[in-house]
Amino acid sequence: MELSEAKKLKMYRDMWRIRQFERKVDQFISRGDITGTTHLYIGEEATAVGAINALKDEDYISSTHRGHGHAIAKGSDIKEMMAELFGKRTGACKGKGGSLHIIDTSTNNLGANGIVGGGIPIAVGAALALKMQNRDEVVLNFFGDGAMNQGAFHEATNLAAAWNLPVVFLCENNQYGMSTSIEKAFKIKDLAKRGEAYGIPGVRVDGNKALEVYDTVLEAAKKARNGGGPSLIVSETYRWKGHSKSDAKVYRTKEEEEEWKQRDPIADFEQILIEQNLLDEDKIKEIKNEVDAEVKEAVEFAKESPYPDKDEIFDDVYVDREVEL
Amino acid sequence: MRVITGREAVREALREEMQRDENVFIIGEDVGVYGGAFGVTGNLIEEFGEERVRDTPISEAAIAGAAVGASLLGMRPVAEIMFMDFVTIASDQLMNQGAKIHYMFGGQQNAPFVMRMPAGAAEAGAQHTQSLEALLYHIPGLKVVMPSTPYDLKGLLKTAIRDDNPVMFVEHKKGYGEKGEVPEEEYTIPFGKADIKREGKDVTIIATSHMVFKALNAAETLAEKGVDAEVLDPRTLVPLDMESIVKSVSKTGKVVIVHEAPRRGGVGGDIAARISDSEAFYYLEKPIKRVTGPNTPVPFSPVLEAEFIPSEEKIIDAVMKLTK
Ligand SMILES: Cc1ncc(C[n+]2csc(CCOP(=O)(O)OP(=O)(O)O)c2C)c(N)n1
Ligand SMILES: [Mg+2]
Numbered sequence: 001m002e003l004s005e006a007k008k009l010k011m012y013r014d015m016w017r018i019r020q021f022e023r024k025v026d027q028f029i030s031r032g033d034i035t036g037t038t039h040l041y042i043g044e045e046a047t048a049v050g051a052i053n054a055l056k057d058e059d060y061i062s063s064t065h066r067g068h069g070h071a072i073a074k075g076s077d078i079k080e081m082m083a084e085l086f087g088k089r090t091g092a093c094k095g096k097g098g099s100l101h102i103i104d105t106s107t108n109n110l111g112a113n114g115i116v117g118g119g120i121p122i123a124v125g126a127a128l129a130l131k132m133q134n135r136d137e138v139v140l141n142f143f144g145d146g147a148m149n150q151g152a153f154h155e156a157t158n159l160a161a162a163w164n165l166p167v168v169f170l171c172e173n174n175q176y177g178m179s180t181s182i183e184k185a186f187k188i189k190d191l192a193k194r195g196e197a198y199g200i201p202g203v204r205v206d207g208n209k210a211l212e213v214y215d216t217v218l219e220a221a222k223k224a225r226n227g228g229g230p231s232l233i234v235s236e237t238y239r240w241k242g243h244s245k246s247d248a249k250v251y252r253t254k255e256e257e258e259e260w261k262q263r264d265p266i267a268d269f270e271q272i273l274i275e276q277n278l279l280d281e282d283k284i285k286e287i288k289n290e291v292d293a294e295v296k297e298a299v300e301f302a303k304e305s306p307y308p309d310k311d312e313i314f315d316d317v318y319v320d321r322e323v324e325l
Numbered sequence: 326m327r328v329i330t331g332r333e334a335v336r337e338a339l340r341e342e343m344q345r346d347e348n349v350f351i352i353g354e355d356v357g358v359y360g361g362a363f364g365v366t367g368n369l370i371e372e373f374g375e376e377r378v379r380d381t382p383i384s385e386a387a388i389a390g391a392a393v394g395a396s397l398l399g400m401r402p403v404a405e406i407m408f409m410d411f412v413t414i415a416s417d418q419l420m421n422q423g424a425k426i427h428y429m430f431g432g433q434q435n436a437p438f439v440m441r442m443p444a445g446a447a448e449a450g451a452q453h454t455q456s457l458e459a460l461l462y463h464i465p466g467l468k469v470v471m472p473s474t475p476y477d478l479k480g481l482l483k484t485a486i487r488d489d490n491p492v493m494f495v496e497h498k499k500g501y502g503e504k505g506e507v508p509e510e511e512y513t514i515p516f517g518k519a520d521i522k523r524e525g526k527d528v529t530i531i532a533t534s535h536m537v538f539k540a541l542n543a544a545e546t547l548a549e550k551g552v553d554a555e556v557l558d559p560r561t562l563v564p565l566d567m568e569s570i571v572k573s574v575s576k577t578g579k580v581v582i583v584h585e586a587p588r589r590g591g592v593g594g595d596i597a598a599r600i601s602d603s604e605a606f607y608y609l610e611k612p613i614k615r616v617t618g619p620n621t622p623v624p625f626s627p628v629l630e631a632e633f634i635p636s637e638e639k640i641i642d643a644v645m646k647l648t649k
Contacts (some may be wrong), residue, residue: 186382
């Protein structure tokens with residue numbers, strides 16, 4: 001399917017929205033304005049944006065602890081996301097979740113996950129429901145390279161394969177799970193080979209090239225939609241920032257970081273759009289300004305929003321609040 | 326005496342035990358060059374190398390299982406689960422395997438390993454903040470240790486490593502930064518010995534883990550109000566020093582139990598039941614009170630998290646209601 005010009009520009013804008021959102025979060029986290037920790041998506045934008053744009057709007061995603069990029073690409077309101085990070089009542093989860101737990105039922109985002117690998121079986125369950133309900137949608141399941149060594153990955157992937165469920169497993173291989181490199185965590189070099197073990201296709205894709213990710217996910221989603229069952233895609237990318245707030249990054253070199261920054265996914269896509277005459281300097285400036293204004297508005301919204309009342313701690317433990325607390 | 330942090334105290338215990346016994350080794354996520362998610366293992370990898378400070382993939386079931394398995398052949402693994410919440414992933418190996426081995430094989434095989442787990446609310450939301458000691462406390466075959474001060478962390482971890490049973494060692498994230506006196510000389514602390522952190526005659530506050538610090542602060546305020554509170558830290562939950570608890574309660578006649586975990590099914594309920602089962606029952610002047618986390622997950626918002634964690638005010642309030 002050929003991407004429309006409008007959609008390509010939207011993808012470009014979304015990549016910027018993710019990056020600028022994350023840069024702001026980075027500032028607030030290091031200053032302590034946002035409490036706790038967070039996992040930034042900077043450097044991996046092409047994966048979320050390429051993959052999610054290959055879906056139909058009604059398709060589902062399930063996300064990870066590094067989930068801001070997924071939510072933004074799926075269409076979440078960044079005002080509500082920022083407010084959630086600040087722990088405000090107007091946040092995406094009324095302040096109950098925080099950075100690790102953004103969900104958006106209105107965009108069919110089944111939620112981020114604080115447990116590495118925890119979202120994989122859930123995605124499979126959602127795909128099971130789609131199949132049992134004879135529905136057309138598919139589930140796109142994001143997880144990291146680190147999550148691939150959880151038992152949950154193996155059990156869920158096998159189940160999805162055995163039952164031919166409409167799910168696309170998308171491993172974001174950013175080369176590290178916290179400080180542990182894939183060389184240390186795996187004996188195999190090509191993580192996509194694991195697909196073979198479950199009898200499903202396994203392919204690798206350059207995760208910093210939005211259009212490559214797009215094409216690969218499009219094909220896998222089509223297969224899943226047509227009853228062809230799951231696929232495994234390993235998207236090779238890199239997180240520019242530390243794993244979380246307190247990471248001295250002693251486990252990797254400056255040279256390696258620089259090498260990956262040379263392969264900036266936004267610059268790569270920008271170049272393609274310039275060559276296709278969809279972007280020029282003025283247009284780029286315009287988009288960046290609009291994105292910055294949107295992020296600024298989100299920050300203001302978050303800061304001005306009220307905190308929850310103490311009493312709200314008891315809301316939402318159960319659907320029926322009257323259950324004994 | 327020398328003052329160090331809880332983090333340093335744990336690291337010292339690990340270092341000393343690794344120097345003492347070459348079978349002791351560390352296994353967990355990011356415990357090597359990263360130095361542990363909370364900086365606990367620090368530079369131990371420089372002294373002991375990758376063989377004895379083993380970074381693992383993100384595989385909690387394998388971490389726990391490898392600890393169980395290595396312990397069967399005479400190693401003394403000290404495994405680390407990055408956040409106590411992830412013990413759920415390791416739970417088959419701990420609860421069905423490690424805990425049962427000595428008993429179900431008729432005492433022929435033991436499994437002497439330690440599982441270290443940082444617990445407690447610290448700005449990280451529902452899946453990185455739980456205090457799940459009650460799950461482990463419920464399983465016969467596991468010992469459960471829950472220290473508060475640097476002194477206790479060090480002395481009890483050394484004992485845990487030397488113990489011939491599976492020991493669940495629950496640390497509190499906020500305890501890593503707490504400072505306290507720890508002697509240079511070697512010492513260990515026996516299991517099953519509570520510590521009276523503050524003597525008093527009017528009421529017994531039984532507090533676990535980081536709640537001990539809250540209880541001590543509350544006791545100072547209570548003193549200003551003319552209430553002399555005794556603060557008892559059980560230090561080990563299995564075995565639990567009922568003798569010291571009974572003695573203290575018999576003296577004061579009033580009890581407030583404080584833990585951070587949600588109230589329902591919490592360890593405090595069992596301690597209360599055991600007090601009312603004991604001699605101390607006849608000395609009780611008032612109902613046994615608990616100050617605990619509410620029966621909710623831990624919310625992220627700083628305002629709500631502060632509401633979750635038992636506060637000094639809530640402890641003071643509970644005590645004042647008993648002593649009025
Ligand atoms: C079950 C579990 N174990 C450990 C952690 C702590 N932790 C959070 S993210 C992370 C690294 C995850 O690596 P990966 O899956 O590759 O995702 P990335 O962070 O690289 O995006 C770890 C170890 C966790 N949240 N859940
Ligand atoms: Mg990774």
